[in-house]
Amino acid sequence: MARGGGVRTQLTPLCAVLMALVPLIPFAAAGGGFEFDYKRALHSSLLYFEAQRSGHLPYNQRVKWRGHSGLADGLQQGVDLVGGYYDAGDNVKFGLPMAFTVTMLSWSAIEFRDELIAAAAAGEEWRHVLEAIKWGTDYLVKAHAEPDVLWAEVGDGDTDHYCWQRPEDMTTSRQAYKVDRDNPGSDVAGETAAAMAAASIVFRRSNPRYARLLLRHAEQLFEFGDKHRGKYDGSITEVWRYYASVSGYGDEMLWAAMWLHRATGRTEYLDYAVDMADELGGATWAIGEFSWDVKYAGLQILAAKLLMEGRHRPEHRRTLEQYTVKAEHYLCACLGKNGAAGNVNRTAGGMLFVRRWNNMQYVTNAAFLLTVYARYLLASAGAGEESPPVLRCPDEAARADELLALARAQADYVLGANPTGVSYMVGYGRRFPRRVHHRAASIVSHAADGRFVGCVQGYDDWFRRAGPNPNVVVGAIVGGPDHRDRFSDRRSNYMQTEACTYNTAPMVGVFAHLHSQAEAAEMK
Template identity: 65%
Template sequence: MEEGIKKEQHHCTEAPKILRFAHSWCLLLSLFAISAGARAFDYADALRKSLLYFESQRSGRLPYNQRVTWRDHSGLTDGLEQGVDLVGGYYDAGDHVKFGLPMAFTVTMLSWGVIEFRKQIAVAGELEHAMEAIKWGTDYFIKAHTSPNVLWAEVGDGDTDHYCWQRPEDMTTSRQAYKIDENNPGSDLAGETAAAMAAASIVFKRTNPHYSHLLLHHAHQLFVFGDKYRGKYDVSVGVVKNYYASVSGFKDELLWAALWLYKATDNAEYLKYVVDKADTFGGIGWAITEFSWDVKYAGLQVIASKLLMEEKHKEHSHILEQYRSKAEYYICACLGLNENNGSNVERTPGGLLYIRQWNNMQYVSTAAFLLSVYSDYLQNSNQNLKCHGKMVGHEEILNFAKSQIDYILGSNPMSMSYLVGYGSNYPTRVHHRGASIVSYREHKGFIGCTQGYDHWFSRQEPNSNVLVGALVGGPDSQDDFVDQRHNYMQTEACTYNTAPLVGVLAKLLHLEDLSFDQNHSSPLVASY
């Protein structure tokens, strides 16, 4: 990392069985009634491309079925100096440091997407690719967790890495590895990695039970380690401070890890942790308007809300209600319905959620994901959201999530797709070393640090390779975007930008297919 259209609300109520078609159709109309000037999007293509992106970001020895052919093996000696095998994992963005915290959050979000929308991803034919993307990360975490209280946090360092503009296959920069342990704690990193492995264990439970069990074993050990030896990882690993500093601290990650472990195991002790520490760890105290690799509270609060909606654990309902209250604060803030305008998320004139100028799209994709998940929770429990007296149905929430995805795909003032490789107009000068330089497969001659800057970074031509599926940082607060390699605030992409898109794209594709099927069926057939 260097550093739509407002639709009339349809009042679709529960109908008798014979009228279920009308109810379903009403919902679909409210979601997909498109005015004459609006554009339709190919969510299937966007979904396929979003998963392709993770293959571009792979570090290590690439597999035989690698689809992104301009990449080759890299980082094959990672960990060698420290006597540990740290080959594999993901580069987080356009450079070649392997940062543990954003990598773990990427895997957590990919896993959560599969957990929520597995059927939709499978119907789209992308489940195998989604699971491969997750496993590429978890295989690395297993290697990096070399003993119960040791987790390797980073390989390489941002400062030396940024002196060079090279392909990953040519790396000459430091591959120094950094770890957390009892004497150098990192509860935030241990917690997020535990969450990623616990969430992934749910994904693999049916298809690979042995692997699922192994992931759970590591997740439990990491959670215990992070909870027992408390501290921020950026204090122990100082080189990360300028790149992925843990501003929110570690308490959100410990709650997050415990809740994911509860979801994976149904062990009441984990839920008790989430309930008992809800207040002291900020779970029911922090009202947050962003969800990111650093700040987990909104995601935690959304998951806790689901427990309440399912009417489980009535003995904890008082605390779970408070979690839900904070989740709804986040949802209402995204929808712009909080009473105090200052507590709503800002929007660009074109309607995009806007948190900050540096890589804003990461907050848009996570918001679209949480909104989609919460919409499902409300629909499944037959409830509405209340934003300061205004009742909001699940359709309206999903509608807004869809508007954010459509903005990303091209429904914006620039008519630009911010998902690279999707559509006919997308960023061609993405701030990404490997994509900008001629492919190693085509030109195996060594390209050095300054040579990369002189011949490739500074050129005005489009990148040599298309970084398909990358979600770039995106436009500024006025919807303006400058497609230049040096403009890394807008043109750099990160794995955690794209990861939340996978589930949402699958859901929107499913609804579109459902709409098409119902449009070509008779009401009587469709209602049964």
């Protein structure tokens, strides 16, 4: 189901009625200071991706309440589409948010590799990061069955949302939907290309053959997306109610070009990002959000990195400067230093607030971009700058430590430093959401009770239960509180209690960074 981004979403009548009855009652405010175990948060975040797996689960699966599911995906269409991730608390595999999740996991692995390796003995967490990325890329390789064909969805959102079943019991449609030359989807092709290119960088050392495979797919998908242009929700109308590409395909194509340039070093991809900057909006759109739908801020920050490092030709400089101005707009908006240009709203408790539906995705993505940009600033200072570089904002300049402080404040809010005193990461801390809007977590596990749970039976016996879920989906970051920091822990309150893979993915890198900083502070 779509999460924010201004996307219209199809809801079941039952859910709509129940949602209207949910009061938003605040918990008692928490007091005192907060000290968080970022290493534990990192560990939990990686567990979450195992809970979202579709397909035949491996022998080393740590989340034991999940079982094999979706083992016939693609069979009807004559293609192997077994595997990948369920995006949230439903049983549909949506290609666009899945690819974005993989891109953000890969970006975390690229930027925070050393911190992730140091986070546990023998690089245990690093191994889990690679496994989480590869579970996604293995599926994306299957989905890209031919150079100009990409399977972009498995399952039907409408029938899925009328059922409440474990993935292991699915009786809903597993129809698969594709984009091709006659039915283009440049946005999903571009995001999948970005995911493949970013992941190829991650696997370059440990699995160079696999990295080359991913890069070949990325290059083909980029060419396909650029040659046959169009929005994928125009070709696959079934996705429109759930993950419509409101921002269009321009951001994804530029985003893919940036990642391909970073993965290959080939100037042709940077030429594309520069030449198409105006036409596709990269150097013109000033955005206050970064999400599975809207990639402009992310690609603008990648462009700013190139400018800082001087890794460009002289003819690229002017356009990269335009990209950088737009990147600064986003960061300054988060800091509240944009003046009349507009800032991201904040709640009284300090949470960045963009939209009431799954606002946590904007919080975690902002924390990530603030962190990486601060690191880019600090790296450029170490490269011989006479004075530490700063972020240029309309109100006043901001130093790297201010960006890092805001990123940490958002991460701490997620973990419990908020007026409700609730950790919005499930399984972390003493108080966290117990009634997550999640089919598999809310029904007794298949391992504990293998009896079939029917479509309506799931609603009658499990969805409507007042008690907590029988399974804890550890590491899931739920949609979170409203603009007044209020949160209601009810299964029917899907806007606040449903979690998504792309909420947690950017926090893998942020938690690794914060753990590293905490350890460094202890050693002083």
